[in-house]
């Protein structure tokens with residue numbers, strides 16, 4: 001049976017990914033895979049790309065909807081690959097359902113560029129604001145998955 005990959009934008013918090021997935025850091029190392037993981041989307045975590053709860057202290061706010069108008073027919077393969085771009089967005093490739101931070105809106109995508117600097121005006125998607133604000137991913141990665149690909 002096909003695994004369903006779901007990305008849920010937690011209101012005022014991280015991005016929750018569930019299903020069959022791999023998350024790679026900016027140098028291509030596997031950070032976490034499969035099951036469930038919380039990824040930073042406020043830009044403040046010290047364990048990027050993982051959430052460390054810093055969104056609360058940073059005062060991150062987002063309860064936006066996702067735009068359904070660009071829904072795609074989901075591809076049949078199941079693995080979702082999420083890669084961190086250096087000082088930029090998360091690029092997600094593979095079939096996924098994205099649930100908006102409003103808790104109700106949904107979008108189906110096979111590819112998405114998701115904001116992780118916290119400042120996009122098109123959340124959850126990247127609008128390249130990370131360049132304007134000089135977003136820097138300088139966090140040490142902890143909690144790497146031990147199973148190499």
Ligand code: FES
Pocket residue numbers: 088089090114115116117118119120121125126127128129130131
């Ligand atoms: S990562 Fe936030 S606008 Fe690109």
